[in-house]
Amino acid sequence: MNFVNSLLWTIPALPLAGFITLALFGDRIARRSVSRIAVGTVSLSALLALVFAFRFVTAPPEGQAFQQALWSWIHVGSFSVDAALRLDSLSMVMVLVVTVIGALIHLYSTEYMADDESYTRFFAYLNLFVAAMLTLVLADNLLFLFLGWEGVGLCSFLLIGFWYEDPKNGRAAAKAFLVTRIGDVFMLIGMLLLFWHFGTLHIQTLLGAVNTEGHSWHLTLAALLLLGGAIGKSGQVPLQVWLPDAMAGPTPVSALIHAATMVTAGVYLIARMNPIFIHAPGIQHLVAVIGAVTLLIAGLCALAQRDIKRVLAYSTVSQIGYMFLALGAGAWSAAMFHFFTHAIFKALLFMAAGAIIVALHHEQDMFKMGGLRRRMPLVFWTYLIGSLSLAALPLVTAGFYSKDKILFEVFTSEHGKLLWAVGVAGAFITALYTFRMNFLVFFGTQKSEIHKGTGLAMALPLMLLAAGATVVGFFELPAVFGHFTLFSSFIEHTLPGTHGDHASHSLELMLMAVSTAAVFAGIAVAYFIWGSAAKKSSDVTKRPLSRLLASGMGFDWLYERAIVSPYSAGARANAADAVNALYTALVSGIEAIAFSLARTQSGRLRWYMAAIAFGAVVGILLVVYA
Amino acid sequence: MAVIPVEHGLMLATVLFSIGLLGLLVRRNILYMLMSVEIMLNAAGLAFIVAGARWSQPDGQIMFMIILTMAAAEVAVALALVLRFYRQFQTLDTDAANTMRG
Amino acid sequence: MNYVFYIAAAVAVFSTLMAITRANAVHALLYMITSLLSSSLIFFVLGAPYIAALQAIVYAGAIMVLFVFIIMMLNQGPASTEQERVWISGKTWVGPTMLCAVLLAELIWIVRGDPAWLPGKTIIHPKDVSKALYGPYILVIELASMLLTAGLVGAYHLGRREPERREGES
DSSP states (O other): OHHHHGGGGHHHHHHHHHHHHHHHHGGGSOHHHHHHHHHHHHHHHHHHHHHHHHHHHHSOOGGGEEEEEEEEEEEETTEEEEEEEEEEHHHHHHHHIIIIIHHHHHHHHHHHTTTOTTHHHHHHHHHHHHHHHHHHHHBSBHHHHHHHHHHHHHHHHHHHTSSTTSHHHHHHHHHHHHHHHHHHHHHHHHHHHHHHHHSOOBHHHHHHHHHHHOSOHHHHHHHHHHHHHHHHHHTOTTSTTHHHHGGGSOHHHHHIIIIISGGGHHHHHHHHTHHHHHTOHHHHHHHHHHHHHHHHHHHHHHHTOOBHHHHHHHHHHHHHHHHHHHHHTTOHHHHHHHHHHHHHHHHHHHHHHHHHHHHTTSOOBGGGOOOHHHHOHHHHHHHHHHHHHHHTOTTTOHHHHHHHHHHHHHHHSTTOHHHHHHHHHHHHHHHHHHHHHHHHHHSSOOOSOOOOOOOHHHHHHHHHHHHHHHHGGGGBOOGGGTOOBHHHHHHTTTSOOOSGGGSOHHHHHHHHHHHHHHHHHHHHHHIIIIISGGGOOSGGGGSHHHHHHHTTTTHHHHHIIIIIHHHHHHHHHTTTOHHHHHHHHHHHHHHHHHHHHHTTOOOOHHHHHHHHHHHHHHHHHHHHHO | OOOOOHHHHHHHHHHHHHHHHHHHHHOOBHHHHHHHHHHHHHHHHHHHHHHHHHHTOTHHHHHHHHHHHHHHHHHHHHHHHHHHHHHHHSSOBGGGOOTTOO | OHHHHHHHHHHHHHHHHHHHHOSSHHHHHHHHHHHHHHHHHHHHHTTOHHHHHHIIIIIIIIIHHHHHHHHHHHTOOHHHHHHHHHHTSGGGGHHHHHHHHHHHHHHHHHHOOOTTOOOOSSOOOHHHHHHHHHTTTHHHHHHHHHHHHHHHHHHHHHHSOOOOOOTTOO
């Protein structure tokens, strides 16, 4: 039995081994073997994760967590960091999502990327990403977590700029890297602050110390800094600008990294470090506010996009905003549940969108699509299921249960009424942009030819995830529907429980009715504007408001004016490098001395003799008189 | 058996050494410079002999033999070099060989 | 026998001075042999008969013969003697002479000392030298042999006439 537990390290190690194999021998391996290695390693990880999940439920480990210390990583004086893994219920959820959805996306990619020249490079990066993400969620100390954190950032950079021949993609990759780096710096400082104050980076020890210490300004500051890291990674206001541009990468990458897993690392971080936020209530409230602002802004921006992937990107930002809202309201398990369902339906949406993009020969403009309902039935139905889940259609979709849980718990939390109202408005907007997308893409007249059908490797993940997007909702039913809490009882081994249980059923029903009404209103409005073919027009982007929304509320414009331009102006002004002048002067001074000394190298032997004799004279003089 | 103050022997050695150095500095012909070097080596050997005689030990003489061996080897190589030099520059003027000036 | 030392020393200094001032190479060489032979005499006087013999044989004999050979090979004629005469005249002497005078003064300053140090009271026989040489100084023999081998190889290599340069090479 213990043997199985000791295999914990293989979960991240398998994809890493896949990466190393592909990176070192990739050019000597046939394409079929490349896909076998890439898909195989991640699938094995997924199987192992399932085995661990099964064992977690049937034979719960001591302390509700599997632990494994691998080796002592850094040991300097009193500072000691082990490379150690810890799998508790929170990381279990993350690991399952990363490995299972990761395996499906790998499978999907074998068809999506089939014609790409850099097939091997793509899978090497993807495997490395999975390994880094698993390190992030399994790490039992902050430094090891940070290794995974930076690892996924690196893979994100590499994969956004995967088609680097186009400078636009390279710029998008650099933008993503730099903007997330801002957050990473905050996070690093936060980590150092925690280490400075508590003397450890081991998460469990640290959280124990936090709970005994209680409220202090250190904790408030550390929470703020960690929040900075989380919003950078998760694309929240004001660092959300990189995520829409990150869609420059291949679609499976958008599905895996920029929807399902990496961008939710911020949510994971806050959930993992929840005692720090609990003891810093001001910052926790800020988390909720950031989430609410983000979900509203991103939802509005999604309304005006033409590019199908950018709609999904803004939608991702918006949905992560919901997760932050839940975290801020103390609804830890609701946030993780929404993460779980979102990972499934958003990966589904991205992959279905990818299938459309491939079929239309890399056409991403929704206004050039249309009428695809009959030509691509499988994609249509799976996309519709995903959309319904995203729009939170009541009762049958996973998104409904998770979003409803968030809204309910936000409402019952302290000062939650306004945030709840924002959340409901967000639900309306979500339904609106989701069905705008659906009507534009699948209904109306067909405007583009379909070049290529959808093969099994792409269809299978779509169907599995479509099933998932419906079924996983029933893991967690609200109190009025039988109060079935499989997910939250599982996750509450690790995260604090909720506070809304005592609320009355009538209140719960009423709130549900309001959000349901918002969803249906959104769908209806979408139908009236974009549903009928006659009114469908492509000139919405001409109007100023639409232009503002399409450009992402002008954040890019603002940052360009306020930060990038002054910085480049400063850099240009200092192109001659004022500080360097000192060193240049030093160098030319030495050069001058050297050249003047070089003239003594006359090439005349007798001068050298004279110099030696003179040296002897002076030397003896020193010996005699000193 | 002569009894000579040790500083007289050493003074003779220094005088010979200085004359050798003077020759080395003044002459431009590489052959004369080599001769001057031989004079200087001989003067150094003389100093060793004087010192050895002062303590009545054979060590000074052994040092002289090292110098002698070295002088022999040096002259063999140096004269071969002189031949080369002459073939290269058609002169024995060392100032002609100033191509390595900085 | 003290006067023998002083006469020999005077001859050595004089002949050395002559050696470095001659314009004719053969003359210079003859003066130099004189200088070396007078050194040999001084060694004998100082109680080192073995070294005195070596000085006469190796220095004044073998090494100087090498110089003679080289002078013959280079075939220096009256023209080069004339050239030397021009080179060694005039103010060429001023700087080096001053430098050497200072060095000499310093060295004499160093070696001036207690006149009670009186060397040459005993003769060190070749037997003593040889015993020391093949006893504690055995390494010196090895080093000397290596040095001579290196000299031999070096002289052979450098003295070799270069093969005719082939066409096309610069």
